[in-house]
Amino acid sequence: GAVVSQHPSWVICKSGTSVKIECRSLDFQATTMFWYRQFPKQSLMLMATSNEGSKATYEQGVEKDKFLINHASLTLSTLTVTSAHPEDSSFYICSPQGGRAYEQYFGPGTRLTVT
Amino acid sequence: DAKTTQPTSMDCAEGRAANLPCNHSTISGNEYVYWYRQIHSQGPQYIIHGLKNNETNEMASLIITEDRKSSTLILPHATLRDTAVYYCIVRVKVGGNQFYFGTGTSLTVIP
Numbered sequence: 467g468a469v470v471s472q473h474p475s476w477v478i479c480k481s482g483t484s485v486k487i488e489c490r491s492l493d494f495q496a497t498t499m500f501w502y503r504q505f506p507k508q509s510l511m512l513m514a515t516s517n518e519g520s521k522a523t524y525e526q527g528v529e530k531d532k533f534l535i536n537h538a539s540l541t542l543s544t545l546t547v548t549s550a551h552p553e554d555s556s557f558y559i560c561s562p563q564g565g566r567a568y569e570q571y572f573g574p575g576t577r578l579t580v581t
Numbered sequence: 582d583a584k585t586t587q588p589t590s591m592d593c594a595e596g597r598a599a600n601l602p603c604n605h606s607t608i609s610g611n612e613y614v615y616w617y618r619q620i621h622s623q624g625p626q627y628i629i630h631g632l633k634n635n636e637t638n639e640m641a642s643l644i645i646t647e648d649r650k651s652s653t654l655i656l657p658h659a660t661l662r663d664t665a666v667y668y669c670i671v672r673v674k675v676g677g678n679q680f681y682f683g684t685g686t687s688l689t690v691i692p
Binding site: 470472500502509510511512515557559561570571572573574575577 | 617619622623624625626627668679680681682683684685
């Protein structure tokens with residue numbers, strides 16, 4: 467399968483600060499990027515979809531000004547959680563799509579803890 | 582929204598076959614059935630996908646009913662490392678379509 471990396475793998479930040487999470491597709495070009503979050507003991511929830519060079523489309527209930535997504539290249543997308551609060555503590559997972567149509571891979575995830 | 586229903590949890594004895602069912606009664610003709618699994622605190626891992634024929638790969642087999650309203654993922658010889666949450670997802674194969682995850686089945690392989 468394809469190689470997807472996320473950085474950092476975990477981060478602890480103080481309430482009110484911003485955190486940037488990077489997602490890289492290392493061996494294929496991701497024309498589309500999906501971002502998910504997962505709260506403890508729950509399933510993955512889709513947050514937003516972005517196409518390279520375009521603005522992201524956010525799922526209902528996800529604040530676009532709080533979760534800034536940049537997909538400037540075919541191998542890198544970033545999610546910035548602005549003015550983080552404890553309720554933003556979650557497991558954030560990116561999922562690049564590209565290459566063969568059926569293939570969608572997932573990153574290893576980033577554990578965000580806001581104190 | 583997720584279009585599948587799965588049992589919340591299942592147990593399986595190590596070395597035995599694990600059969601994980603999934604109902605997708607509203608599946609459309611152009612939607613595929615995908616299976617992923619997620620081991621604790623990791624990203625989902627692709628297992629297998631299919632349209633209407635049964636499929637097999639090195640990880641598992643996928644059995645889809647003739648009416649396509651349900652399917653079963655079979656892990657032929659479950660090991661302790663197969664303990665994970667298994668997600669059944671239906672999606673159009675063409676790129677750009679999102680995966681919406683349901684609640685999945687938490688499979689525990691027992692020694």
